[in-house]
Amino acid sequence: MAVLGAHQSIAGGYHKAAEHARRTGCDCVQLFTKNNNQWRAKPISGDEAAMFGAALKRLKVKHPLSHASYLINLASPDAELWKKSIDSFVVELQRAELLGIPYVVVHPGAYTTSSLEAGLKRVSAALDEVDRQTREMAAMTLLETTSGQGSCLGCRFAHLAEIIDGVASPERAAVCVDTCHIFAAGYALGTEKEYTATMRHLDQTVGLGLVKAIHVNDSKAKFGSGVDRHAHIGRGEMGLEPFRLLLADRRFRRVPMYLETPKGEEAGRDLDESNLEVLRGLG
Ligand SMILES: [Zn+2]
Ligand SMILES: [Zn+2]
Helix, strand or coil: CCCEEEECCCCCCHHHHHHHHHHCCCCEEEECCCCCCCCCCCCCCHHHHHHHHHHHHHHCCEEEEEECCCCCCCCCCCHHHHHHHHHHHHHHHHHHHHHCCCEEEECCCECCCCCHHHHHHHHHHHHHHHHHHCCCCCCEEEEECCCCCCCECCCCHHHHHHHHHCCCCHHHEEEEEEHHHHHHCCCCCCCHHHHHHHHHHHHHHCCHHHEEEEEECEECCCCCCCCCCEECCCCCCCCCHHHHHHHHCHHHCCCCEEECCCCCEECCEEHHHHHHHHHHHHC
């Protein structure tokens, strides 16, 4: 059985994310540990962290995963934004550490006015600085695959491999694969042959052992469009087959998978619950 869950809101407290997860049938949960569109955040109290840990345990929700703020750009050529991004990402790791979360997912960033090569080096240098400030922590970085919008890095598996190869402590970084993003970036998954070729390529660049989390999302945007729009499982451009192949892939049996599909209800039913049911029906 695959380990399946979803991103959940922390409105009302971190423990609420665990409660939402349990209510909708999640085995695992992803959350933002702060407002993802703001730089600032109030510190996490010991009580909040204890309540979160207790709720995960009581509700048997495993593999808590943090997603970093969208404002962070570790590839930025702008000195001020780059520094701010490093400081902010250090805080993200500190918050994860406090909450007992082992991994923080971050998008590699956008090189904007510099170049692809300069951008990749910039991310490695940023991660080195982050590492210097968080050396005693267990929480690690997961670089996420992206759809390739604008100058965003991470739309080729080789980008992630190059960033990790370029850091002083590569053991502090691993990868999160997003099905919607790689499909939009032009990695085919629709037939067994395509799926196998894409995963072989991922293995030869990043290495499948470095995939510590998977975001399971269908795509509203077309194959290779470079556009990042999540759709409900089986209702987007990807269809069900890539998810059937992924869930049948024993190499990912222990890798937690998180939905980041639109929230809401349909015919009185929570949509996360429906998406999880669709995925479990394929396994
Ligand atoms: Zn994602
Ligand atoms: Zn996305």
